[in-house]
Amino acid sequence: MKTNCMFQYATKHRIFADTGLITMEAATGLFEKNRDDFISRLENDEDPEMALWINCNHAGDYDETLHHWQAGDFMVIDGQLYKRV
Numbered sequence: 001m002k003t004n005c006m007f008q009y010a011t012k013h014r015i016f017a018d019t020g021l022i023t024m025e026a027a028t029g030l031f032e033k034n035r036d037d038f039i040s041r042l043e044n045d046e047d048p049e050m051a052l053w054i055n056c057n058h059a060g061d062y063d064e065t066l067h068h069w070q071a072g073d074f075m076v077i078d079g080q081l082y083k084r085v
Helices: 026-033 035-043
Strands: 006-008 015-017 051-052 065-070 074-077 080-083
Touching: 006 026, 026 035, 026 051, 026 065, 035 074, 035 080
Parallel strands: none
Antiparallel strands: 006 015, 006 051, 051 065, 074 080
16 A cells, blocks of 8 residues: 555644654544544634645655645534534
């Protein structure tokens, strides 16, 4: 399997994950694993940000994302995550 993805998850005060090159399977697994935590931190105004980087040629290649969730782009209503329009 190709290791051409990276995963990052943080708030303004703490980094939870910042991987090097990993597989798409590992990256999507981390994204899904942290989804509920992202929602919880968004509800608590912790300004979370989570990104799944793809097609990376090296560990500093942050050109393309499959998912890039930033707190300002979402809202939580009754525990459900919605993208702002």
